[in-house]
Structures are given as structure tokens and as C-alpha cells.
Amino acid sequence: MALVSLTNVTKTYPAAERGGAPVVAVDDVTLDIEPGDVYGIIGYSGAGKSTLVRLVNALEPATSGSITVDGRDLTAMPERELRGIRLGIGMIFQQFNLFGSKTVQQNVAYPLKVAGASKSEIEARVAELLDFVGLADKARNHPDQLSGGQKQRVGIARALATSPRLLLADEATSALDPETTYEVLELLKRVNREFGVTIIVITHEMDVIQSIATKVAVMDGGRVIEHGDVFDVFSDPQNPSSARFVSTVVKGIPSPAELAVLRERHEGRIVTISFRDGDASQASVFLELGAAGLEFELVYGGINDIQGRAFGHLTLAIRGADAAIDAALASIGSRVDVTEAA
């Protein structure tokens, strides 16, 4: 059974001005998030991602449709029970949202205090979590004495304090540099692997999805326009907007402008060979071109790794007799996708 299930969920906000049109922030979204998923939700600013998070977190009611968390329908639930649902969901934020006047230890202890845990339970759990996030030596520091990455690690420890099954990460690495982003994403992977916590990652950065998510939903104008396994969406996006996101991290077939530059710099026929794991290896393609007596160079593209599965597009400039090139491409084209620039 899905841990989070959204069925035809719509959230409409009233118009800001009298006579204006209402804002449909989330538009007829149907999505299942299974236990153990790291589910990425990507979209440009205003796509409706944060609104979707607030609906799942029961901070706001949906206008229509149904949302279940752990099999329990939030739509008709009284506020008292919604509070219980919220306790089972951890949240981390772009701006960390730590209490500046409390120490690291007190920040992590806070949700446990609210939940009514005993002093000894709190001490043991906080020590365990600070150890897990590698900040045991900072227990008595205040947030302003920590780096951004350390603050987010405190945020993660605090979000895990009450042992939630679900963690919502809303642009959790958007304020961090690439190195620190990598560390925080690695920590989130451990949270998923070692504690079995399901994670929903909201982001506008495709490389975050690439490095951590197993599934992805692409949002645009409040709608989910494409969703599926990260590998499938990255290697073969079906929607132009998803393709634009993918192109920020994957070099595909060169655009007409890029082709013009390639032609200026390289002689020969420009051919893109697309690999998807399970297809022929790159080595077999290169060997075949070599065996046909053709000269070639790699001029554009690359191979990507998504959770241990490889795919990518390599664009080559190939030189030699046209008939020999035609024969080699026909043979290679029977195993992998071959696209020759017009």
C-alpha cells in the first residue's frame, strides 16, 4: 500500500483582488508514493510544489480530491487527529528554520519535548541523532556558530527526532554550495537506507533529483506533467518541459545552434549515438567504426550514471568514404539509436 496517495487533488486559493481569478496552485494531481521511495518533485518557481507539500503535511486542506497518509484519509480528519499525522512527518527547509536562541541539543530535543517524552528518553535520542549526523561535538553550540551544511544536519536530526516514517525536504539544499549539497544528500540517502524513511524531495534542481531520487514527478502550472522512475524520465523524457529539466544535466542531441558550432570546428558527418543500459556497449561501437577504417572523434555529449544504470548521447564527427560510413551506421543502428544531423 502506498505511504502517501493523492487522488485528483486540487488546491485553489481565492483571488488576491476582488474580481480577479482564483489561483489553482495544485491542479488534479494523482500520485502514489510507496514506502522506501525517495520521491523527487521538480518544477519551476510557482509550479505548485510547496503547496503540494503543505497538503501532504496536513497544514492546509485540499479544495477537492483525497489524500491518504499511511492509509488514513486526511480529507475528513478532525484537527486533533491531523496533529498526530503531522508528528509522523519530518520536515526540513531551505532556510533550516532552527531556533537561534536554543543550542543544537535543544533544537533536536524540541519535537520530543512537544511529544511529551521523558528527560532520559530525550537525552538518549538526541545523543543518538547527533552522533548519526556527525555533530556530537557541537551539541552545546548555537546555530549561528555552525556552517550551512551543519545547520541542515541539525535540521535533519530534529526532523528525525520523533522517528517519522516520512520526511519532506523542501528545497533543503538550495541555499548550500555544491560540496555541502553533496554531503547533505549523502546523509539523506543514509536516512532512507538505514532508517527506512520515505523521503519527498522538493527541488528546482535536476542534479539533486539525479543524485538522490528513485522516482520523480515533474510539475508545471499545478499539474504533474510526467512521473516515473528517474532513469526512465532522464533517459527518455516524454514531455517538452521535462526534457528542458533533463537537458540541464544531460547533454542530449545537439541543438541547431550547437550543431552550427560543431560543424565549424569539426570536419565529417555529425552523428549522435544514444546509449541506454542493456544496449550495445560504447566499446563495440568504437571498434566497429575503427574496423570499417573510419576516423572519428567525440565532439559533444557524455554518459550519465543514474543509480548504477548508464545512459547518454555521444555525438561523433565521422570521416571516411560515405558508403563505409553508411554501412557502419546501419549496422550500429540495429543495436542502438543513431541520429545523423541533417
Ligand SMILES: Nc1ncnc2c1ncn2[C@@H]1O[C@H](COP(=O)(O)OP(=O)(O)OP(=O)(O)O)[C@@H](O)[C@H]1O
Ligand atoms: N497562500 C496562498 N495564497 C494565494 N496564492 C498562493 C498561496 N500559496 C501559493 N500560491 C500561489 O500558488 C501557485 C503555486 O505556488 P507554490 O509556492 O506552491 O509553487 P512552488 O512550485 O513551490 O514555487 P516556489 O519554489 O517559488 O515556492 C503560485 O501561483 C502562488 O502564487
